[in-house]
Amino acid sequence: MATTQKPRRVGMYENVKNQFEKAAAVMGLDESVRKILSITNNEIVVHFPVKMDNGQVEVFTGYRVQHNNALGPYKGGLRYHPTVDIDAARALATWMTWKTSLAGLPYGGGKGGIQLDPKKYSQGELERITRRFTYALGDNIGPEHDIPAPDVNTNAQMMAWIADTYMSTKSPSERSKNQHVVTGKPVGSGGLEGRDRATGFGVVVTLESWAKLNGTSLEGKKYIVQGFGNVGYWAAHFMHKNGAILIGVQDATGTIYNPEGIDPEALLRYQSDNATITGYKGTQDYPSEDFFGIDCDVIIPAALGNQITEDNANTVKAKVVAEGANGPIDTEGEAILLANGVQMIPDILCNSGGVIGSYFEWLQNRNGEIWTMDDVIVKLRKKLEDAFNKVINTSVQYQTDWRTAAYIQALTRIEMAYKQRGIFP
Known part of the structure; x- marks a missing residue:
């Protein structure tokens, strides 16, 4: 008897190329620049x-x-x-x-x-x-x-x-003269105060902007986080400060759930002591394969790529997915979420707080300066809010989804550089 072969899973690089080609077509990217960037x-x-x-x-x-x-x-x-x-x-x-x-x-x-x-x-x-x-x-x-x-x-x-x-x-x-060969160093070795929390903070700034755009706030919003490492923890930390309620967490060790709320600070201490999140008091183990189907307002995938796919995208009940990780939603999964009216804050915007923080550290080392935490947080917020607003405006201009709009905004800047400088020789 003939069997139905399951479609081949699209790889991460293929996802990127698909996203790039879609944006290039919508904006009419210069053909020469398109070849170079492909x-x-x-x-x-x-x-x-x-x-x-x-x-x-x-x-x-x-x-x-x-x-x-x-x-x-x-x-x-x-x-x-x-x-x-x-x-x-x-x-x-x-x-x-x-x-x-x-x-x-x-x-x-x-x-x-x-x-x-x-x-x-x-x-x-x-x-x-x-x-x-x-x-x-x-x-x-x-x-x-x-x-x-x-x-x-x-x-x-x-x-x-x-x-x-x-x-x-x-x-x-x-x-x-070479200390700034890397960023993300310890503060005592030329690192930037606040660099550790920059990515997670950026995720929450973009969610604050999303809430404002939708005439609401993060207060009382229920959310789940996949990955409780640096990005996931700091995102939960700043969501907690906004009054949001963490109800589910998943990492490589398991999945936990408590509809009444999980304290991210206490969970971090438990994880540090036990090298796992499972067994944390007041929570129940939850089927890992059903994680993204938890009834919540916000999903923050902050682990690896290709986590929300055609296999589970239809189970998503959240209003918004904030991509703390790179490429956590594949092409098929994204199409389903868009069709279901789920908003997505794309990775190249949502988790860009880390590279913005890295830029500040690079400048600090290069110029022999010392930046304070307050300096960093204020400058980070401004850059992220500016980028968010540009993406929304581009989305309206081109009548397209936020990811494609983010790509168009990014590609336009690179296209301009090539057009102004020309191609050697």
Whole structure:
């Protein structure tokens, strides 16, 4: 008997290309610029050996994809995760080009990382892996060329190791000029106050703007968060300050639910002590596959890509999905949400607080300044609210959805740069 073959799942890079092509067609993007932006500039793959604590040598594969630098140096994170491959790096690097352009930053887009599960390695091993990866990348990164930052499973400490390793390869007189080779460093090592919360804060600023646009506020709104790492926690922290009620959380360890509300600060303490969110007092375990169907007002996916798909999009009851992660909704899932009237704050707008914060840190290091938390929060809010309003205005102008509008806004700025400068030679 013949069987019906399930449609092939679209990959992240294919999603990005689909989104790009849709926006390019709607806006009538210059054909030459369209060709340039449809491919990456450089794709770096490095294989490097590292000695483990037991004396054995492991060989790791690292990636750095540089998509476009028409507006300035490549900018984007490094992630340590088993799903890191060239397809994921291409997708994430391309998203960074759109994200930095939309935010009005003097950057292009890059992304990369190492294919590994960091939980399987000691702190000493992770330091050696990070330093050896930095050395292998060599001058493919640099403070005026390509500036990495933290991403999934990487943190401020790792950025400090990268900065130290990179600076160590320079002559003594040049070392101090290279501190801004990475952003997201610890405050004591040139980092920015508030950089840790910038992405989560940005998610909530865009949700505040969404609420204002819809004549309401976040007070009393029920929401769920997928991923309770840096982005998910800080988003929950600032949602709590707005009077919103967290009712569901999902991460790699499980899914918890309490319709009466979950205290994000207490949950963070529990997670820190137990390395899991499951079992937190007052909550019940919830079927992970039904998570996005929880009856709520707001969904914040802040984990990995391709989480809301054609398999579960019809279960979504929320009024809005705020993309704290990159690409959490695939093309088919998005079409279903749009048809069902669910609003989506696209990733290149919603989670751009992180790269805006990185820009502030880069400026701070470059100019020898020290910025306060108050400086950072005020400047972040202004940039995010400006970007949100531009997306809404573009959406009205082109009579299109918010994601396509965000892309059009980003692409217009890059198109102008190419038209003004011309193509060498």
